[in-house]
Amino acid sequence: MPDVLRLGQGEPVPARIAAVGCGGAGCNILQQIPAELGITRAALNDAPHRSMAGIPSRLILPREPLAGLASMDEAAVKQLTSPEEKAIAGAILNHDLVVPLAGLGGETGGPAAALVGRVARILNSATLAIVASPFGAEGINRRMAAERALSLLTKKADGVVSFPNDELLKLAPQLPLLKAFEVLGAIMARPLVDLARSTTRTDVATLRDALRKAPRWRFGGGGGRERHRAFEAVEEAFASPWLPADPDTVERIVVIAAASDYAESVATEVAHEVRLAAPRAAIVLGGYADPTLGDRLRVSLLAGW
Structure with a gap:
């Protein structure tokens, strides 16, 4: 029978966690993270957006180079030379765990989350991406874009927690679409909030090892x-x-x-x-x-x- 490993058994120093909202949907999820938790919050988008309001660190990066930069192999290209990589590194440096948050299917969120994963890996931070995939009603193009983004992201993060939006309708089938997005954002923030309240710095290696095995x-x-x-x-x-x-x-x-x-x-x-x-x-x-x-x-x- 497999073992039960316990968090909170090492030094009682909370893990240093950075959450990066990528794109409009990711920034909306970021708004659900209580400021008093001590999580470093950064909002990343290709243009100013109301979902970035009140977030202490805001990064405005052009969307065009994000996917190409994220696709680079960390083993072959270890230097962070582009302005986009340097901006992300400045926001997440000296953190034990980096959590990109994104909605997949658009032009910014998925590629940005993957680039955050690449930068975090080079900085030797553990990464847990939390992402949502499109509703079926949003069309085949967004679903295909989401699949491509998820494929890239799984190569850059230690673990990816995905939330297919259509499954939310099984919980509340009468929910209007805009309200469904709001409810999903609160649900997606839950695992990050709980990890922040229970994980110490020495726990991060245990968490990273578990994430990499699935x-x-x-x-x-x-x-x-x-x-x-x-x-x-x-x-x-x-x-x-x-x-x-x-x-x-x-x-x-x-x-x-x-x-x-x-x-x-x-x-x-x-x-x-x-x-x-x-x-x-x-x-x-x-x-x-x-x-x-x-x-x-x-x-x-x-x-x-």
């Missing part, structure tokens, strides 16, 4: 109350429309639990329920106390396969 990652979230709260939270997380229907296909899991009374006993119970749900998966488990949750246990789960 080519695709998806998110599931759940909550529970009272006696069987761990069972309920894990069951709801695995019922996420973004996760595979058969949990036996999942090979890697990163799970973050939060509760007002979070302690070793809670961690053990969550690990037990995740192990029962996905017996083949290697598990990385973290958690933190959140007094705002009252009697509720919340679970954020990244599944890789």
Whole structure:
């Protein structure tokens, strides 16, 4: 049976995390990240946009060279010589974990996220990209562009968590399209917020190793109350429309639990329920106390396969 690795066991120094919103959609997701978390936030776009408002670091870069620069092999071209690479490096330098956020299918978000991944890799920072793919109603051209962007991004980031937009409609089929984008942005911010609250600097190597061992990652979230709260939270997380229907296909899991009374006993119970749900998966488990949750246990789960 695969091991359960624990986050938060090393030096109690929070990981230095930089989140880069790429394109309009990525910057909208970035707006969902609370400023008080201490995450370095940078907004990147090819022109000023209202989604960049209030973000401390703003990068305006031409879209045309982004994909070409991102496509360069880091092993062969290790120097950051272009103005675009230098601008990104200035925003993410000296961070343990870099998180590009983007909506795929447009001309800026996907290529920019891949370039952020290239620059972060050269700077020896771990990378976890969080991206959304287009709704089917947005047309074949955007879907094909999203597939190309995702293919490039998976070569540049240690792990990519993708959120196919159409799956959101299974959660709320009556949701208007604009409202759906807003709800999806809040959901996509959740794993980053939980990682920021539970990950130390020494944890980043463990996280990076887990991310690199699965080519695709998806998110599931759940909550529970009272006696069987761990069972309920894990069951709801695995019922996420973004996760595979058969949990036996999942090979890697990163799970973050939060509760007002979070302690070793809670961690053990969550690990037990995740192990029962996905017996083949290697598990990385973290958690933190959140007094705002009252009697509720919340679970954020990244599944890789």
